[in-house]
Structure formats: structure tokens, C-alpha cells
Amino acid sequence: MNIKKIGLTALAGSLVATSAYAGALTLNGGAKLSYTTYGGSIATKDVASGFAMDQELSATGSGELDNGMTISVTHGFRGYATGSDTSSLTLDMGDMGSISYNDTDGHYGLAALEDKMPLAYEQANDGLGTTATVANMAKMNSGQGFGYSVNVNGVSVGLGWSDGLGAVTDRTDGQQDTSVASTNSSSSLALQYTFEDLGLTVMAGTGEEGQADGKELDHTTVGAIYTYGPVSVGYQVNDEDDSDTTSTTTDMETEIYSVAFNVNENLSISYGEHNTEKDGSTVDQEAKSLQASYSMGGMTINLKDSEMDNVGNSANTTHETTEILVTFAF
Numbered sequence: 001m002n003i004k005k006i007g008l009t010a011l012a013g014s015l016v017a018t019s020a021y022a023g024a025l026t027l028n029g030g031a032k033l034s035y036t037t038y039g040g041s042i043a044t045k046d047v048a049s050g051f052a053m054d055q056e057l058s059a060t061g062s063g064e065l066d067n068g069m070t071i072s073v074t075h076g077f078r079g080y081a082t083g084s085d086t087s088s089l090t091l092d093m094g095d096m097g098s099i100s101y102n103d104t105d106g107h108y109g110l111a112a113l114e115d116k117m118p119l120a121y122e123q124a125n126d127g128l129g130t131t132a133t134v135a136n137m138a139k140m141n142s143g144q145g146f147g148y149s150v151n152v153n154g155v156s157v158g159l160g161w162s163d164g165l166g167a168v169t170d171r172t173d174g175q176q177d178t179s180v181a182s183t184n185s186s187s188s189l190a191l192q193y194t195f196e197d198l199g200l201t202v203m204a205g206t207g208e209e210g211q212a213d214g215k216e217l218d219h220t221t222v223g224a225i226y227t228y229g230p231v232s233v234g235y236q237v238n239d240e241d242d243s244d245t246t247s248t249t250t251d252m253e254t255e256i257y258s259v260a261f262n263v264n265e266n267l268s269i270s271y272g273e274h275n276t277e278k279d280g281s282t283v284d285q286e287a288k289s290l291q292a293s294y295s296m297g298g299m300t301i302n303l304k305d306s307e308m309d310n311v312g313n314s315a316n317t318t319h320e321t322t323e324i325l326v327t328f329a330f
Helices: 109-113
Strands: 002-010 021-028 031-039 050-053 056-064 070-078 086-092 098-102 145-152 155-162 186-195 200-210 216-228 231-242 252-262 267-278 285-296 299-309 318-328
Touching: 109 155, 109 186, 109 200, 109 216, 155 200
Parallel strands: none
Antiparallel strands: 002 021, 021 056, 031 050, 031 318, 056 070, 070 086, 086 098, 098 145, 145 155, 155 186, 186 200, 200 216, 216 231, 231 252, 252 267, 267 285, 285 299, 299 318
């Protein structure tokens, strides 16, 4: 939903000494109403069960440079969560690919392959686990940093890099806020290719994620999706290894698989699972999710019924969630 177009001008003066900038940003939002319930042995959630509205807003703008390349910017705002705002800048160079920077949550490189399985709504472990009992998943964490993407002979290539510094910036002088602790830098590579005649998409990636202790988490991901008519089946394995050989407590492997069925152009259903094995734990964390999505004109209804056993690889801990999300487009 386009709410309002706002013209922004930064005049030469006390804020900018030698230049003047002008641009137009479009403010976007959505009309989303949800009802969510939680259950299980760790049913106490950060927020209570009940009705809620999405409060996300984004301001976007773009323009063409003299050389034909385009530049676009997005600023995201969430009124309900402190520190969750995000901004990104993308330079589209056509056939040479695009370069992006995100100051909070870029999902570049391997982070973009966190869960690529076909689903009617969202990934199977979404909304499960609490602050006290975190749901484990082997994945390359996203965050502040740079991304590069390009298509080479049908192969989608994604690169991600972060210097590990926090995203908070002192807006008065443009310098990095040193109160945010830094970690080692992170880098990753992701590849994806679709065999159109076979209905098969394959993906793989690798990356190294810097940690505050000076060690690295080594990540790998491989997966495939096969589509035949209205049915899609996917399988993916994410692996995470701590380079610190004296500790295996963070070594994890997550298996993800799902099946999705497009009943018709309006209705789709899916079933997916996340199973995470963690070194040093005697039980595996297991998540299951049944989902459906139905569109009717400008209204979309998403439903999910999810549950997780052995949350955080802790025996006899369970979490359940049921959600109905209604979205209106106008």
C-alpha cells in the first residue's frame, strides 16, 4: 500500500557544507491483522496470545545515474521493537550485477539460503522457541554488511561480507558508534541454478562467520527443489562447525524438508519439518508445520499450525503456535 509520497531536500548549510541533494521517497505500509496462540511446556512467550497488527513501514526511492545504472534506497521502520529499524542501499549495474549494503539485516550470500524450501506461508520453525529457550538452527547469520549478486550463464551467484561492526551509527557526524562491540569479519558465497526442463533447482553455499571470541563458525549448505506440475518437494541440509576444536557445543546440523501443493491459483498448502542435531545434546530438536494460504481479490489469508519438540535440544521441552494472518491490499 502506497501511503504518501514525500519530497526530501537537504540544502547546503550547516548539515551539508558543499552539496545539495534532492529526492523523492515513497512511504509504504500494509494492512495486516493476525491472531496467534501459543502452547506447550514453554508456552510463556515474549508477547501474549491474541490479536495484533503489523506496524512495519518502509520508505523507498530510486533514480538513474548518468551511466545508466540505477541506485535505490530503502528505510524500514518498526514501531514495536527498539533497534529494529533498517536501511539498505543498492547499485544495480545491469548485466554486471548489483552491489548492496544493509546496516542491520542484509541476508546476503549464504544467509539468503537459510531456508529455501517451498512453503505456503513461512519456514517451519518460525515463531517457535522463546528468549529463555532459543530454538536452534544451523544457518549463516545475516546482519550489517555488503552483498553482491549476479547471474552468470543462468547461475545465480551471491556474495556476502561484513566487517563485524554493529549497525548503530552516530547520525550527528556519520561516524561509527563505538559502543557497539565488534567481532571478526564474515564472508560467504551462495550458488543457485534451475534446470528448467527438469523442474529441478539446486543450491549450495559456504561461509565463515566471525565470532567475538576470535574463532569462526564454518557454514555449508546444500539443497534441491523438484517441481512437477502443482507439487514441489524440497530437501536441504545446513551445517555449522565451530573452528575452536576445544569446544563442540555449537556444532549443529539442520535438516529441512517440505512438500507444497498449489490446489488452484488461489489456494496452496504445505507441510515442512526442521530437525536440528547439536553436538553434546542427547536429543534432536524437531519442528513440524502445516500451512495454507488463500487469496481472494485484495485479501490473503495465511494459516499455520506448528509445533516443536526438544526446544533448544533440551529434552521434554515443547512449544506450539497457531496463527491466522489476514492481509488486505489496496
